[in-house]
Amino acid sequence: MRRIVVLAGGIGGARFLRGLKQAAPDAEITVIGNTGDDIHLFGLKVCPDLDTVMYTLGGGIHEEQGWGRAGESFAVKEELAAYGVGPEWFRLGDRDFATHIVRTQMLGAGYPLSAVTEALCERWQPGVRLLPMSDDRVETHVVVEDEDGGRRAVHFQEYWVRHRAALPAHAVVPVGAEQAKPAPGVLEAIAEADVILFPPSNPVVSVGTILAVPGIREAVAEAGVPVVGLSPLIGGAPVRGMADKVLAAVGVESTAAAVALHYGSGLIDGWLVDGADAGEVAAVEEAGIRCRAVPLLMTDVDATAAMAAAALELAEEVRA
Amino acid sequence: MRRIVVLAGGIGGARFLRGLKQAAPDAEITVIGNTGDDIHLFGLKVCPDLDTVMYTLGGGIHEEQGWGRAGESFAVKEELAAYGVGPEWFRLGDRDFATHIVRTQMLGAGYPLSAVTEALCERWQPGVRLLPMSDDRVETHVVVEDEDGGRRAVHFQEYWVRHRAALPAHAVVPVGAEQAKPAPGVLEAIAEADVILFPPSNPVVSVGTILAVPGIREAVAEAGVPVVGLSPLIGGAPVRGMADKVLAAVGVESTAAAVALHYGSGLIDGWLVDGADAGEVAAVEEAGIRCRAVPLLMTDVDATAAMAAAALELAEEVRA
Structure with missing residues (x-):
């Protein structure tokens, strides 16, 4: 059985994982989830990326929106607003609130986030092992x-x-990243992986944050197994989200090749760009990263599974 | 302007207060609310009696039920059950959850319950000053x-x-009552009152618990103003709730007269019983408590206002 480790953010990571599960139904998949965008709202601990992965793989996600729960209502939020309690710009639904209430109660009882995440996943059965990058607050x-x-x-x-x-x-x-420790199981999963994948998640605030936890970048670089990433940019623009904005903030150009070079050949061995960016393959390969151009639009699960299969194929090429 | 202090539990106290507001529209009413039935659920602080008073006087109560919010939904509760998180026997609605979320967040930020209650009342405008009996946990x-x-x-x-x-x-x-201190304003309100009323709330677990906070019983007894109560029992049975059960537990007979004697002439000066219990008036008066028989069914606000008016009248008789 192939052991696959995936460093994932929210929507992009979650959708990629759904394709990966279809492409590699017998694999043992461990997801190291970004917790850098966690936030305390209304006294509750909210973990948007972990929940997006959990809901997406567990069948509870709002499909069109990509985040939050299907069939959601907003009575709690309306009431909080009636009390004058904000922020109003973060839209939490009633069903989603329950997840944060359970999480906050367990954290308050002393359980680390990794144990809480495991408990929440008992209900959702995402079919992957979902680990927060760290139990520490980042x-x-x-x-x-x-x-x-x-x-x-x-x-x-x-x-x-x-x-x-x-x-x-x-x-x-x-x-807080510098003081954070990888959550239990994270370094072990990386060390025991046969393949490590970077889905088309945000390279700065999703995958980049996970790699900022001391020990994780080193473990990935030294795992001695193929590390393959998929470009979140197509034709110089993010397929979804606003990755270009944060790339600019860290001085990286918004191109598929620039993102590959930002990760660097010391970290990744393979890189997939979209057909629209075939012209960038050479530049990536020149930097010592094996690169292929394939369709990278996650239009449906089949298309996403094909992307995942291409990534696994590229990994086997790297290994050979 | 007449200053009235009312020691109130949940449903019975809240409905009585609505009648009192109508009977004495110009009075300054301070409500000392029972917090002994407060409970932590799902990591949130729930104050059923304070909320029942607040929702009832603020127009947010579920009228038929007597507790909880009107137009309530239960998505959060359903989700918690899906996570296997209980207790399932305490039915909290989505709108109600928001109140507990705000309260818990404020308590967590260091505000005492009295300040939190004041903040929640800013929205509900109950038309009375609502004080928890204590900021300490009982x-x-x-x-x-x-x-x-x-x-x-x-x-x-x-x-x-x-x-x-x-x-x-x-x-x-x-x-915890023995170690509890009256909340800020409680003893002052009692000392400055012109009249003190015990609504037809549970004499053991509502009014009794308030009186168990050291200093409150003494302040009421020594206020030097008429203290008048209304029987929660009619014809030997509670109009609502299960007061007879807890009266038995503390060795008090389930009659309107027995409850008056349980409070005692050292505490109350006047007592209203229902017409059905007119035969008990003499026994109460023999114990040194002025007693009248009037209709005590809170069938609607007008009937309740008449009860409140009768209590205020009896207080004036006592004073004269």
């Missing part, structure tokens, strides 16, 4: 420029959801 | 007998809501 902050030119650091969610990444961003800082 | 426990004859203490809500008061009760203990 919060991605973005240094933004206000209208008057002043700079301040805001929580990633405030930047992303409230401001739709429309404020100029000068830096992305995973606060 | 939890009413009931010593019950199991089927095998063994005794154990359970939280009042477990006894009341889960078991519908059907387990034999041997004692009622307001755990």
